[in-house]
C-alpha cells in the first residue's frame with residue numbers, strides 16, 4: 001500500500017506529516033521509527049498524523065509520535081507545522097482550532113509565521129535560582145547558564161533526562177542563555193534522545209521560567225534556537241501564565257510516497 005507523506009520543518013524541528021483522515025495509515029512503533037531514521041528512512045524528529053476529530057467541533061486532530069516511534073505529549077513546533085499542512089490540504093484558511101493530546105488549540109497565520117495557543121502554566125517548580133521544571137504540554141527541565149555555545153547537550157541532556165529527578169517518564173532538557181530580554185536555547189528532546197534544532201514546548205517553557213525567575217520583563221520574548229527564531233507571548237493573571245502563544249516559521253520541505261507493508 002502506498003501512503004503520501006509531506007515533510008515539514010519549524011525552525012529546523014522536522015516532521016513527517018500524513019493526512020490520515022481516511023484512517024488507512026496504520027502507525028506501528030517500528031514503522032514510525034524506521035521512517036524517522038535519518039539513514040534508513042525519510043529522516044525526522046517526529047511523525048504527525050492529521051485526522052478527523054469526531055467528538056468536538058474543530059478542524060482536525062493532531063496525533064504526534066517522537067522519532068523513537070512512540071506517541072508522546074504535545075509538540076509545539078509540530079503543532080505549528082500541522083496548521084501549515086492543514087492549509088496546504090485546503091482544510092483551513094487563515095486560522096483554525098484543532099485537538100491534540102493535551103486538549104484544544106487555536107492557531108492563526110501572521111504573514112509567513114504560525115501562532116499557536118499553548119496550555120496555561122499553573123505550576124513552576126524551582127530547584128534553585130537557575131534551574132526549573134514545568135509542563136507546557138510536554139515536560140521541561142530548564143537550566144539557565146551564562147553561555148550555551150560550547151555545551152555538550154547530548155551528554156548533559158541525557159544525564160539529566162535519565163536522572164532520578166524524572167524517573168522512567170523522563171523530561172525534555174533545555175539549556176538557556178538570557179541576554180537583555182532575548183534568549184538563546186538548546187534542547188535535548190525525550191523520544192528523539194538527542195539535541196534537536198528547536199523545540200516549541202521547550203522554547204515556551206524557557207520563556208515562562210525566565211519571566212517567573214525575573215530574568216526577563218514584559219510579555220513577549222524572542223528566542224533563538226539553533227534552527228531558527230521563535231517568539232513567545234503570554235499574560236500572568238492571578239499567578240497563572242495564560243494566553244500563551246508560540247510564534248514561528250512552519251515550512252513545507254518536500255513530499256513523497258511511503259511503501260507500507262499491508
Ligand SMILES: N[C@@H](CCC[C@H](N)C(=O)O)C(=O)O
Nearest residue numbers: 072075076077138199200201
Ligand atoms: N519538538 C517538540 C516536543 C516534542 C515532544 C517531546 N519530544 C516529548 O516527548 O516530550 C516541540 O516542538 O514541542
